[in-house]
Amino acid sequence: MEMKINFSGRAIRYTEDEIAAVVEAMRTADPLTQGRYMREFESAFARYQGVAPGSCFTTMNGCAALEMSAQLCRFKPGDELVIPSHTFTASAYPYLKKGAVPVWADIDPLTRVVTAESIEKALTPRTRAVVVVHLYGYVADMPEIAALCRERGILCIEDAAQAIGAEVAGRKAGSFGDMAVFSFHSHKNLTTLGEGGMLYVADPQAAAIIPALRHNGHCAYPFERPDYWKPAMGNVDIPRLGDDLLMPSNYCLGEVECALGLKLLERIDTINDEKRARALRFIDGLADFPQLQFHRVESRRHNYHLLVARMTTGTGARDRFIRAMHDEKGIKCVVQYIPLDRYDFYRRLGFGTARCPEADAFFDTMVSFPFQHWMSDAELDYMLASARDVLAGMD
Known part of the structure; x- marks a missing residue:
């Protein structure tokens, strides 16, 4: 693809x-x-x-x-x-x-x-x-x-x-x-x-x-x-x-x-506001698919540097979603920020123990969508339609 x-x-x-x-x-x-x-x-x-x-x-x-x-x-x-x-x-x-x-x-x-x-x-x-x-x-x-x-x-x-x-x-x-x-x-x-x-x-x-x-x-x-x-x-x-x-x-x-x-600095607020508006449009466009849970914030408390969600139906469903988005739709979603205690780097230093069940659960089910500011409206619309299509096919 x-x-x-x-x-x-x-x-x-x-x-x-x-x-x-x-x-x-x-x-x-x-x-x-x-x-x-x-x-x-x-x-x-x-x-x-x-x-x-x-x-x-x-x-x-x-x-x-x-x-x-x-x-x-x-x-x-x-x-x-x-x-x-x-x-x-x-x-x-x-x-x-x-x-x-x-x-x-x-x-x-x-x-x-x-x-x-x-x-x-x-x-x-x-x-x-x-x-x-x-x-x-x-x-x-x-x-x-x-x-x-x-x-x-x-x-x-x-x-x-x-x-x-x-x-x-x-x-x-x-x-x-x-x-x-x-x-x-x-x-x-x-x-x-x-x-x-x-x-x-x-x-x-x-x-x-x-x-x-x-x-x-x-x-x-x-x-x-x-x-x-x-x-x-x-x-x-x-x-x-x-x-x-x-x-x-x-x-x-x-x-x-x-x-x-x-x-x-003269346009950072505009960049942030535009990304937030697009994020909300994308999130609202998937509101009827509760298995993909976003963090929806309308205020400037969120600049939507990244657009992430978690798959409430588990890791396997997350992996199938990302695979289908990539292989069938040509959209590269990723998984980011493995909990640091799970890296060999920190384990070798003796820091591999943590009581962070929410961090583990989120990482194991998270999806990060492409969300660069320069994406065109057509690309955003295609990504939204593709996500809806893949999610509908997973029911």
């Missing part, structure tokens, strides 16, 4: 204005990294998020932002990290590299994200931090979760990689926690030429060391220099937070990517 609708790794098509912004940066940016486009993008992103100026920092990708957030946690031996088992692996392993012991939290069966209740069940006296993943573009109950973390004196990190622009309680995803991470990967609703990310840090003292932590320890000399070239063009030191020294890396995002991100 010829593939008619692929599960694309590219979420959006760029407008001529966005292409022009990239070309202009290619022509004029000096330097091509750590320049004015970076500063403008970071400032615009902070305004968009409604957070303090100087609290947002571009990174080469979302994982680099996670790596720095893990450093800022300053884990001590035995410190635990509560994190959903149902997420992408990059949400977890940067913290393990810094010594955290993961404790897997379960998800809500309808929203597919963690709740304050599921997090609280995983807390122990050793919990140092909680990572809340706004998976699929839906914001978890951050007012309640942030309050729980404050009450317990626990760091709260939002993995908002998939949830840019989504909102709850009048605030943007990624504005509630002590830190937040965003991704501008090729598959995201806002993407900066394949890779890119952003780190939000609420604590001004921690935020102050991010430029050096992100860029090789570069910093100013602590004294006046009569000659700008002495003792060297720039100083290098180890960033310090409290009593801890944090080794730097090079996680910078280039000026061309920053110029594109700055321009894309």
Whole structure:
């Protein structure tokens, strides 16, 4: 069967204005990294998020932002990290590299994200931090979760990689926690030429060391220099937070990517709104097939980065559905985000035990439909008609 609708790794098509912004940066940016486009993008992103100026920092990708957030946690031996088992692996392993012991939290069966209740069940006296993943573009109950973390004196990190622009309680995803991470990967609703990310840090003292932590320890000399070239063009030191020294890396995002991100911020709400409207049309078009259960949200709490459902009739039915969609209709649906405790990677590290029955049940029955923003109306209509036809044939 010829593939008619692929599960694309590219979420959006760029407008001529966005292409022009990239070309202009290619022509004029000096330097091509750590320049004015970076500063403008970071400032615009902070305004968009409604957070303090100087609290947002571009990174080469979302994982680099996670790596720095893990450093800022300053884990001590035995410190635990509560994190959903149902997420992408990059949400977890940067913290393990810094010594955290993961404790897997379960998800809500309808929203597919963690709740304050599921997090609280995983807390122990050793919990140092909680990572809340706004998976699929839906914001978890951050007012309640942030309050729980404050009450317990626990760091709260939002993995908002998939949830840019989504909102709850009048605030943007990624504005509630002590830190937040965003991704501008090729598959995201806002993407900066394949890779890119952003780190939000609420604590001004921690935020102050991010430029050096992100860029090789570069910093100013602590004294006046009569000659700008002495003792060297720039100083290098180890960033310090409290009593801890944090080794730097090079996680910078280039000026061309920053110029594109700055321009894309102008239409991210439109992209999200258009995807949500299409998702609702698709979901409502399958309302008479209850065996395929979606998470239907009309508000901006969901940006529908992905369009997922679960097959209520079990794993076998799910597999037959995906096989028929692919083999008979030429539509590539996929299954995403195996619970991390089920990967050999985490089992070999000794983290293969979890009490997350909802995460297991969802993964074993989930279907993720192709849902890139640039899909045509005809393609969406064909996918809807095909899903209806396959489901009708499974009765």
